[in-house]
Amino acid sequence: MSHPNHQVARRFFAALFSGDIRDELLAPGMTAWTTLGPVEKANYQGGVKALASLFTDGFNYTIDSLTAEEERVAAEIRSNGRFADGDAYENVYVFVLRIRDGRIASVAEHFNPDPVVKKILPRIQALVAETAG
Numbered sequence: 001m002s003h004p005n006h007q008v009a010r011r012f013f014a015a016l017f018s019g020d021i022r023d024e025l026l027a028p029g030m031t032a033w034t035t036l037g038p039v040e041k042a043n044y045q046g047g048v049k050a051l052a053s054l055f056t057d058g059f060n061y062t063i064d065s066l067t068a069e070e071e072r073v074a075a076e077i078r079s080n081g082r083f084a085d086g087d088a089y090e091n092v093y094v095f096v097l098r099i100r101d102g103r104i105a106s107v108a109e110h111f112n113p114d115p116v117v118k119k120i121l122p123r124i125q126a127l128v129a130e131t132a133g
Contacts (some may be wrong), residue, residue, distance in 0.1 A: 003068030004098045009075060010063070012097065012104050017061045017079065019052020022044050027103040034109040036116070044107070047124075054123050055081035055089075071105075073097040083123065091115050 009041045015021045021044070032044040039047065052059050064076040096108040 002066075003073075005068045005071070005073050005097075006066050008099050008102055008104070009066055009068070009073040009095075009097055012107075013061060013063060013075070013095075016048055017052070017059045019049045019059070021048050025104060027105040030072050030104055030106065031117050032107045032109070035111050035113050036111065050124055050127055051120065053127070054083055054120070057082055071099050073099060083119070087119065089119050090113060 012021070012025060012058045015025055026041065026045075030041045032039040032041065033063065041043070059081040061077055061079045064078060065074075067074045075093075075097070077095065078090070079093070080090045082088055091111050094110045096109060096110075097104055098106040
């Protein structure tokens with residue numbers, strides 16, 4: 001029998017990798033931290049949307065494990081996708097979610113920073129420059 005917070009976590013990951021984390025999934029005052037540092041809620045949501053827009057056929061993910069206890073869920077996840085220029089992207093993650101009243105109260109997102117720095121950040125910077133110019 002799965003823990004009730006497994007479903008909340010699965011909804012969060014589906015939203016995360018589709019690029020659309022809506023407010024109703026997040027608790028008021030939700031906090032986020034990634035390997036690159038703390039992120040405000042609105043910036044986390046915007047970053048997720050920008051990230052998903054980089055992939056031509058979607059940003060795919062596989063949940064390798066979910067472990068829930070009380071209000072915490074730990075997840076091991078793999079992702080992959082292909083950018084518009086055909087370059088492939090893959091990464092591995094460990095998420096620790098805190099869930100309050102059926103909504104995500106905090107996210108700790110640990111990942112391999114190397115592919116993010118080499119492949120994601122330059123594309124996000126170009127996207128920001130494009131929309132600013």
